[in-house]
Amino acid sequence: MNPNPILRQELSAALSARGLPTHGFIGAASLHRYVSRVEPRLRDAWGLDAMRGALVAALPYDPAKPAAMPGSQYGIIGAFAAAHHYAALARLLKAAAADISKSGAYARSDFRVAVNSPLPEKSLAVLAGLAFIGRSSLAISDAYGPACVLGALFLPFDPLDIDAKAAADDRSAAFAPGALCGACRACVDACPVGAIAGPGASEPGMARARCIQHWASDAESWRLPEELPPAVAAAWGSRLYGCDECVRACPYLAGSFEPLHGKASPAASAAALLLAKEARPGPCVDLNLLIAADEDALKRWKAGSALGFGWFGAHAIRRNARMALLSYLEPFGI
Ligand code: SF4
Ligand code: SF4
Numbered sequence: 001m002n003p004n005p006i007l008r009q010e011l012s013a014a015l016s017a018r019g020l021p022t023h024g025f026i027g028a029a030s031l032h033r034y035v036s037r038v039e040p041r042l043r044d045a046w047g048l049d050a051m052r053g054a055l056v057a058a059l060p061y062d063p064a065k066p067a068a069m070p071g072s073q074y075g076i077i078g079a080f081a082a083a084h085h086y087a088a089l090a091r092l093l094k095a096a097a098a099d100i101s102k103s104g105a106y107a108r109s110d111f112r113v114a115v116n117s118p119l120p121e122k123s124l125a126v127l128a129g130l131a132f133i134g135r136s137s138l139a140i141s142d143a144y145g146p147a148c149v150l151g152a153l154f155l156p157f158d159p160l161d162i163d164a165k166a167a168a169d170d171r172s173a174a175f176a177p178g179a180l181c182g183a184c185r186a187c188v189d190a191c192p193v194g195a196i197a198g199p200g201a202s203e204p205g206m207a208r209a210r211c212i213q214h215w216a217s218d219a220e221s222w223r224l225p226e227e228l229p230p231a232v233a234a235a236w237g238s239r240l241y242g243c244d245e246c247v248r249a250c251p252y253l254a255g256s257f258e259p260l261h262g263k264a265s266p267a268a269s270a271a272a273l274l275l276a277k278e279a280r281p282g283p284c285v286d287l288n289l290l291i292a293a294d295e296d297a298l299k300r301w302k303a304g305s306a307l308g309f310g311w312f313g314a315h316a317i318r319r320n321a322r323m324a325l326l327s328y329l330e331p332f333g334i
Contacts, residue, residue, distance in 0.1 A: 003027070003028075003157075003158040003159065003160055003161040004105075004157040004158065004159065005159070005160075005161045007100060007103075007105065007157055007159065008025060008159035008160070010099075010100055010103070011055060011096060011099075011100050011153075011155075011159070014096040014099040014100060015055070015057060015092075015093075015096050018092045018095055018096055018099075018273075019092065019269060019270065019272075019273045020057045020058075020059065020089075020092055020093075020096075022057065022058040022060075022130070022141070022143045022144070022148075022266075023055055023056060023057040023058070023128075023130070024055070024056055024125075024128030024129045024130045025053060025054070025055055025056075025128060025159040025160055026053055026054040026055075026056065026124065026127045026128050026159075026160075027053055027158050027159060027160030028052045028053055028158035028160075030127050031051060031052065031053055031054055031127075031154075034120075034123060034124065034127060035048045035049065035051070037120075038119060038120070042118055042119055046112050046114060046117075046119065046154065047112055047154075048112075048154065050156065051112065051154040051155060051156065052155060052156060052157050052158045053154075053155040053157060053158045053159040053160065054124060054127075054128070054152050054153065054154050054155055055093075055096075055128070055152065055153045055155060055159065056121075056124050056125050056127075056128035056130055056150060056151070056152050056153075057089065057092075057093060057150070057151055057152075057153070058125070058130055058131075058141050058143060058144060058148040058149070058150050059085050059088060059089040059092075059148055059149050059150075059151070059270050059273075060143070060144040060147055060148040060255075060256040060266045060267045060270050061079050061080060061082075061083070061085055061147055061148065061149070061256065061267050061270065061271070062079065062147070062256060062257045062265070062267035062268070062271070063079040063080075063147045063244045063247045063248050063253065063256075063257075064079070064248075064257065065244075065248075066082075066283035066284050067284075068284075069284045069286070072286045072287075072288075073238075073286070073287045073288060073325055073328045074238065074284040074285060074286055074287060075238055075239065075240030075241075075284070075285050075286075075287045075290070075320070075321055075324040075325075076237075076238050076239050076240060076242075076283060076284060076324075077240055077241050077242055077281060077282070077283055077284070077285065077307070078213065078239070078241060078242015078243060078244050079147070079242070079244050079247070079283065080149060080242060080244075080247075080306070081241055081242050081305075081306035081307060082281070082282055082283040082306075083271070083274055083278055083279045083280065083282075083306070084274075084277075084278040084279075084280075084304065084305050084306045084308075085149040085270075085274075085278075085306070086115045086116040086149055086151070086306055087115075087278050087304075087306075088270075088273055088274050088275070088278045089115050089149055089150075089151040090113050090115040090151060091275075091278075092273065093113045093115070093151055093152075093153045094108075094111075094113055096153065097111035097113070097153055105157075106156050106157070110156040111153055111154065111155060111156065112153070112154040113151065113152070113153055113154075114151065114152045114154065115149070115150075115151035115152070116149070116151075119152075121150055121151070121152060122138075122139040122150070123175065124150070124152045125139045125141065125150045126139070126171060126174045126175055127171070129171065130142065130143075130150070131150070131174070132171075132173075132174035132175075132179075132180040133174060133175055133176065133177045133178075133179075133205075134146065134177065134178060134180075134181055134187065134250065134252075135177055135178035135181050135184075135185070135187055135188060135196055135197065135198075135199075135204065135205070135206075136177075136187040136191075136196050136205075136206055136246040136247075136250070137177050137196075137205040137206035138206075138246065138247065138250075140180075140181075140250060140252050141252070142252070143255050143256075143266070144252075144253060144255050144256035144266060144267075145247075145250045145251070145252030145253030145254070145255065145256065146246070146247045146250050146252070146253060147247055147250075147253040147256040147257070147267065148256065176204065177197075177204040177205035177206070178197070178199065178204045178205070179204075181199075183199065184251065185198050185199055186249040186250060186251060187245075187246035187249045187250055189249070190245045190246055190248065190249035191245055191246055192212070192235035192237075192243075192245060193210050193211065193212060193229075193231045193232055193235050194210065194231065195207050195208075195210035195211045196246060206246075209229070210229060210231065210232065211232075211243070212232055212235060212236060212239060212243040213242055213243045215228055215229075215232050216239060216240075216241050216242065216243070216320055217241065217312065219311050219312050219313060219315070219316035220311075222319075223315075223319060225323060225326065233323075236323050236324065236326070236327065237324070237327045238287075238324045238327045238328070239320075239323075239324055240285060240287070240290075240317075240320050240321060240324050241307055241320060277304050278304075280304075280305055281301065281302070281305050281307070287321045287324055287325045287328075288325075290317060290318065290321040291318055291321050291322060291325070293314075295314045298314040298317050298318070299314065301317075302317065
């Protein structure tokens with residue numbers, strides 16, 4: 001299939017008009033190699049064999065520590081999940097696909113969206129030239145560092161008229177965790193549980209089994225603090241869900257929250273794109289209210305939010321809330 005740079009330009013303009021100026025493209029050759037490594041069930045689910053290219057976009061957020069809620073014992077929700085950035089990004093990508101389909105060249109159904117999906121999305125961001133994989137194993141975008149959510153719009157046409165394979169090969173170092181981090185070890189030092197390997201380590205990247213976020217989102221394999229790795233239990237603090245320390249430490253993230261050209265920061269502009277239903281549950285929540293809430297109330301609380309997964313049930317919310325409450329009762333390692 002011939003490349004279609006005109007549609008690429010139209011799509012780029014549609015994305016920018018909808019508030020997503022930071023995006024990149026993957027051509028047919030690179031996408032084909034990516035798809036060949038994706039599990040068949042996921043290839044089928046996203047119809048990837050019919051796709052000829054992809055657009056990857058970044059939606060920034062501000063990972064600043066939330067202000068304390070006076071007088072309450074509150075739990076902190078990681079900045080990436082405090083609002084439903086994923087839903088907003090998926091909505092905007094779908095809208096851009098609808099914009100393009102008005103030309104009649106392709107139907108809206110010829111496009112597919114992947115945001116916070118089981119597909120290897122970080123690899124797509126690297127292939128699109130938007131990011132490299134940091135020591136923290138996070139995708140470090142050139143524009144916002146790790147302080148953004150990433151999503152893909154798969155395209156029925158090849159958007160690139162250059163040798164995409166050569167461009168992708170040039171970025172091979174960007175896939176190796178930490179290979180482009182230079183001497184920086186800020187996230188290594190910031191991680192409260194030592195989950196991130198330092199420069200020169202034989203096994204680079206982040207060890208999930210030590211990561212607080214991993215355990216906070218594991219709804220099944222533990223119920224009591226003593227079932228957690230001791231370092232994770234000791235460092236849990238007031239987190240209800242998520243951990244922002246390795247994001248906050250990264251020097252690349254300044255582009256997300258610094259004012260741009262004397263105007264609002266990219267994160268503030270992105271926050272303005274959120275619908276009211278996407279701008280919740282917010283960064284802090286009263287732990288005692290969560291623990292006392294019945295199953296229906298907890299379902300309503302998490303519904304439509306980034307915590308709204310079916311697998312993250314009421315028992316996991318209450319369990320994490322009890323864990324966070326300990327930080328107000330016990331003086332260990334907080
Ligand atoms: S999310 Fe937190 S615990 Fe996990 S690697 Fe990052 S800093 Fe460490
Ligand atoms: S904090 Fe430093 S070492 Fe960690 S991902 Fe960012 S640039 Fe790389």
